[in-house]
Amino acid sequence: MLHARREQREGQRPQRLEMERFAPANRKRLSAPALRTFLAIADLWGLTEEQRLLVLGYPSRSTYHNWAKQAREHGAFTLDVDTLTRISAVLGIHQALGVLFRMNAPASPGCAHRIRRSFSAGIRRLMSRPTGPRTG
Numbered sequence: 001m002l003h004a005r006r007e008q009r010e011g012q013r014p015q016r017l018e019m020e021r022f023a024p025a026n027r028k029r030l031s032a033p034a035l036r037t038f039l040a041i042a043d044l045w046g047l048t049e050e051q052r053l054l055v056l057g058y059p060s061r062s063t064y065h066n067w068a069k070q071a072r073e074h075g076a077f078t079l080d081v082d083t084l085t086r087i088s089a090v091l092g093i094h095q096a097l098g099v100l101f102r103m104n105a106p107a108s109p110g111c112a113h114r115i116r117r118s119f120s121a122g123i124r125r126l127m128s129r130p131t132g133p134r135t136g
Helices: 002-011 024-045 049-055 061-072 081-101 111-128
Strands: none
Touching: 024 049, 024 061, 024 081, 049 061, 049 081
8 A cells, every 4th residue: 555655656746836926926915914923823822022033034123023013004015935934834833733732722821831832942943954855
């Protein structure tokens, strides 16, 4: 069975991303809602400003505060692909945590502390992990 799956995967061509996805107009459309959602999750998780900057790729503090102000006011701005990808990773992590821990239920008192501790320890490894193919 495993061999059949491998043959099936080898026969398929890799999917290519549509370049339109990264067009400035599309990024501009997504930037404010993405950052508003990121800020809400960061508030929920109790992330410090330093942790927020780390996740976003260390923009300058003034840039971060300008983005946050524009997002809260539903203003128009365009985030780069890297920043949007980082926010997308946070959204995926938040969704997975919701599935695992049923975040809609009342959280236990230590829940936010455990998330912050795990986040602080793991995000550096997550964001610094090589993106090339795995070997071994």
